[in-house]
Amino acid sequence: MTTEITAIARFFDGDLAPLVRRMADRPRVEGGDDGEGREVRAMVWEGLTGLDALGSSDTVRLAELLGSVLYQGPLLDTLTARELVPGDDLGRAPVALAVAEEPWTERDGAISARRAFVGFAAEVDHFLVGGVDDAGLRLALVRAGHPSITMRRYEETSRGEAYEVEFAGTPVAAWAGSATEWAAASAGARVRQAAYLVGLAQAALDHAVEHARTRRQFGRPVGGFQGPAFRLAELSMHIDATRLLVHDPGAAGHAAACLAAASDLARTVTTRTMQVNGAAGMRSDNDAQLYYRWAAFESVRLGTPDRLRREAWEAR
DSSP states (O other), X not given: OOHHHHHHHHHTTTTHHHHHHHGGGOOOOTTSSOHHHHHHHHHHHHHHHHTTGGGOSOHHHHHHHHHHTTOOSXXXXXXXXXXXXXXXXXXXXXXXXXXXXXXXXXXXXXXXXXXXXXXXXXXXXXXXXXXXXXXEEEEEEEETTOTTEEEEEOOOTTOOOEEEEEEEEEEOSEEOXXXXXXXXXXXXXXXXXXXXXXXXXXXXXXXHHHHHHHOEETTEEGGGSHHHHHHHHHHHHHHHHHHHHHTSTTGGGGHHHHHHHHHHHHHHHHHHHHHHHGGGGGSTTOTHHHHHHHHHHHTTTTOOHHHHXXXXXXXX
């Protein structure tokens, strides 16, 4: 483990990790956010960038660590954007990806497009917007906060910060990357997302194991019965196998397959975690429901498993 990853792991030790995890269960409020949640996310961003997370030499392991604490924020999107835009231009500014192979219009250095499920759009300094026109797929960096940008937050299962964002004649700050460069950056983003889901799955399994160890039925821990014990052991084996796939040096060459496997894993493990916890897993004070809800969102953020498997098959 690299020095910066070790430092970031220590950063999340103690009281911070539960606080970050609990941001996935914040209530809806008028205006689209609770101020405390945004303040905590800003604090976490400052801490991560201060520990040079943006310059990490092992972003896959970093992503797995972030998944283990249910990190919510634009760091993974920003890492992808920095592969397409010079880091000196961005500094430590957070970036949200708003890329889709859908039409957009560009006139006199301004773009118009509508993009769905853009993460943390209200908390970033820039958007990396992608769209298709006569020249093919192009990417543009635009500054957030321009009056031509409007946003609507989704009410969805994870209770996260996903937005529909409309750009209506938004000035382009810089053109970024080619279609080929985007394909390479997208592959890296998918591998990191797969690692994030592996970390999430491991944390969910740890939660299930702890419940099975402490919850007693018929005078013995639930984990002492063969049914739950074998089920948990099988999940551990699947997590280890997917982790090896994701951390393979050549993972970017089969990024779609990696992410499909990790997406299936996260949904399966979090479902089993809910089952092991029983009705208690649905309580607001039980983290089982957090893992389950967040996996439902994160497992489709860069493509549904069916779409990813289809891409992997077509690429053979």
